Amino acid sequence: MTALKLELRGITKRFGSLVANDHIDLTVEPGEIHCLLGENGAGKSTLMNVLYGLYEPTSGEIVVDGQPRTFRTAGDAIDAGIGMVHQHFMLVPVFTVAENVMLGNEETQALGWLDRRRARKKVLDLVAEYGLEVNPDATVEDLPVGLQQRVEILKALVRDAKVLILDEPTAVLTPQETQELFRVMRALRDSGHSIVFITHKLKEVKAVADRITVIRRGKVVGSADPSSSETELASLMVGRPVDLVVHKEPAQPGEVRFTLENVTVLDDFGNVQVDSVDLELREGEILGVAGVQGNGQTELTQAILGLRRPAAGRIRLDGRDITALSPRKTLDAGVGFVPEDRQHDGIVGEFTVSENLVLDLVTRPPYGGGIAINPKKVRENGYKRVEEFDIRTQSIDSPAGSLSGGNQQKVVVAREMSRPLRLFIASQPTRGVDVGAMEFIHQRIVAERDVGTPVVIVSTELDEVVALADRIAVMYRGRIVGIVPPTATREQLGLLMAGVEDPALLEKAATRPSLELDVEDTPRDRHNDGDNDTDTTGGEEGQA
Numbered sequence: 001m002t003a004l005k006l007e008l009r010g011i012t013k014r015f016g017s018l019v020a021n022d023h024i025d026l027t028v029e030p031g032e033i034h035c036l037l038g039e040n041g042a043g044k045s046t047l048m049n050v051l052y053g054l055y056e057p058t059s060g061e062i063v064v065d066g067q068p069r070t071f072r073t074a075g076d077a078i079d080a081g082i083g084m085v086h087q088h089f090m091l092v093p094v095f096t097v098a099e100n101v102m103l104g105n106e107e108t109q110a111l112g113w114l115d116r117r118r119a120r121k122k123v124l125d126l127v128a129e130y131g132l133e134v135n136p137d138a139t140v141e142d143l144p145v146g147l148q149q150r151v152e153i154l155k156a157l158v159r160d161a162k163v164l165i166l167d168e169p170t171a172v173l174t175p176q177e178t179q180e181l182f183r184v185m186r187a188l189r190d191s192g193h194s195i196v197f198i199t200h201k202l203k204e205v206k207a208v209a210d211r212i213t214v215i216r217r218g219k220v221v222g223s224a225d226p227s228s229s230e231t232e233l234a235s236l237m238v239g240r241p242v243d244l245v246v247h248k249e250p251a252q253p254g255e256v257r258f259t260l261e262n263v264t265v266l267d268d269f270g271n272v273q274v275d276s277v278d279l280e281l282r283e284g285e286i287l288g289v290a291g292v293q294g295n296g297q298t299e300l301t302q303a304i305l306g307l308r309r310p311a312a313g314r315i316r317l318d319g320r321d322i323t324a325l326s327p328r329k330t331l332d333a334g335v336g337f338v339p340e341d342r343q344h345d346g347i348v349g350e351f352t353v354s355e356n357l358v359l360d361l362v363t364r365p366p367y368g369g370g371i372a373i374n375p376k377k378v379r380e381n382g383y384k385r386v387e388e389f390d391i392r393t394q395s396i397d398s399p400a401g402s403l404s405g406g407n408q409q410k411v412v413v414a415r416e417m418s419r420p421l422r423l424f425i426a427s428q429p430t431r432g433v434d435v436g437a438m439e440f441i442h443q444r445i446v447a448e449r450d451v452g453t454p455v456v457i458v459s460t461e462l463d464e465v466v467a468l469a470d471r472i473a474v475m476y477r478g479r480i481v482g483i484v485p486p487t488a489t490r491e492q493l494g495l496l497m498a499g500v501e502d503p504a505l506l507e508k509a510a511t512r513p514s515l516e517l518d519v520e521d522t523p524r525d526r527h528n529d530g531d532n533d534t535d536t537t538g539g540e541e542g543q544a
């Protein structure tokens, strides 16, 4: 394979008066994993959309192997050897892997029909070449997320992509799937592909990057060496020192406020997703619910909020039976809720930021009464929350859908934490959020606990659960398989997450060293070129 050198020279992209990319220079060498690190709204996705032909740059140049190129469509970028895996996959769920891989492919277009036999062979060849194990005959909708992502990578490779852009690819993956993705990324790099890897997760950057470019507020602010500590990377990213440790006093649990009694929840097909769960939550404590995604956490939170009626059992808040309440009434009962899928359940993209900040309150005083809305109050609240939660938006009147992912998340958290609460439930509260905003959201959650609110945090990020929770409940196949203190080792938590309940094994795991991301021993070509003057090198390990 002939490798490509890619250069972005002075790329500027404006949206009206907002400068999302400001004279960005970036060079991606052949055969490197180049990490683009930046806080929420820094302009990473915009830059990659420019590179992939989805946005036309306001000014600047894309140079491929020394040749200036103009990309008007994604097709132009693909022709130049660039592939992209988006955060939201673009697959046809009812088609097979092979069909998806060959769909829209040049060869298929030339033939005018899809040669299934050829498609299978292509997929099998690529699987063999890069160890991207996936069954070409499987229907995409039946595959777990990690494998669907692999199909997206195959799609790019079959189009002969030499530079692969991965936009926050691990946001949807389990720790095991992340390890697998890293293995694939390294194999691709070793075969001469270049990878542009966008992420906020500092551990991942350190584990897999050969080179790091940091962007802040649309500008390149420096490059960093992957051996830098997490603390160094964090402060370079957000432009100030960041505390990666959640500071909290020991919990002072009071009375039992919230209970689940023998709760069973079914999915749309009648399968048991939550199986006879009992839980008790006291005033002033944070219960972390850990588990690999898809073990009933989603259905559990849906049942608490009234989005899904339990098939059996009782849910009580402050002694009141809230099992059969509608979501509206549950919110009115004082439940604050951050849903796991902010785009579907958290915001209305077409509504403004200030409207989204009062979404479930808009017909209630002081924002409205009956069907009338008080725009002045809605705007006042908008200004206040944008400031308080540091929501990066052009204006409170911008559509929430135009905000970067992390800033949309801040809108949801700000809304849900800005009213008196009797219970706060957050699913993946910091998904897609940078370390600066994460520090702030974590502090707010602890403060909510400290005023006595019972808090439930559901997260697939073990670091987050361990840092926040006073007790950790691990879910596996719909059951709570163990409730442990946050001092439990990662090995113990990992066993419980895999459904292992054997006390002898768990006891043994208490003394094992922690499971960490597999950091490569011999990075291929970890440059630290002197292009920028804010390089960070070496230093002590971060704490997180």
Ligand SMILES: Nc1ncnc2c1ncn2[C@@H]1O[C@H](COP(=O)(O)OP(=O)(O)OP(=O)(O)O)[C@@H](O)[C@H]1O
Pocket: 015, 018, 020, 038, 039, 040, 041, 042, 043, 044, 045, 046, 047, 392, 393, 394, 402, 403, 404, 405, 406, 407, 432
């Ligand atoms: N289509 C658009 N119209 C208007 N503004 C936009 C558009 N796309 C992005 N922006 C703005 O450009 C800025 C950069 O956004 P971008 O999505 O590139 O950030 P990001 O670094 O990818 O952030 P995150 O990590 O939160 O996803 C943000 O202020 C965002 O609101």
